[in-house]
Amino acid sequence: MSRLAVVTGASSGIGAETARQLAAAGYEVVCAARRSDRIDAVAAEIGGRAVPCDVTSADDVARLASAVGGRLDVLVNNAGGALGLAPAAATDVADWRGMYESNVMGTLQVTQALLPALVASGAGTIVNVGSIAGHVAYEGGSGYVAAKHAVAALTATLRLELVDQPVRVEEIAPGMVRTEEFALTRFAGDQERADAVYAGVSEPLVAQDIAEAIVWMVQRPAHVNIDLLVIKPRVQAAPHKVHRES
Incomplete structure (x- = not known):
């Protein structure tokens, strides 16, 4: 029997x-x-x-679960993203709601829907794609920081609650990853602002770096749980500390 995996947010980038x-x-x-x-x-x-699915829609998630069927080996909860870079005192509340819905509620709904199939596999793995923003706050990142902290908390809570089940619960927390859409989405299509995120950074991570790490995580022996894998480019020491060449 071939192994089955689900990847959300699979239309571009890391997914x-x-x-x-x-x-x-x-x-x-x-x-x-x-x-x-x-x-x-x-x-x-x-x-x-391919299964069209908006992870914030309960109906879409139910259709995804139906398409998957009764057995699933790997779930990669990757759907989500960042919106805006305004200080908390001036941020758009709608952006916060959007980030919370996609990053947190989407992860929760998909996990709830597919958990029975993961348990049925006898050795299921959930990988939640978090961020270093889920572990270290930075100025201007308040909504994304809050959403990814919630993803980290959800991951840890699930691991506690499922400890007696044959399902691993893991998180990968990437730092700066240059993809075609992440920064562009964050800045509502402003290419100049998106490009500035990576200005002077000679070697940010790319989607392949994260994907290879995820595959390594899910291919560990079934008794090995990679609780948290933090992965950053060498030139990034923290969300706010990046070496840029002039």
């Missing part, structure tokens, strides 16, 4: 690359995301399946 890397490792991959054309392309490329 799409994780789907590719899991497929290369021998998994059948269900690619879930809102943009059906994007996941159709990724699924066709890797011989996987």
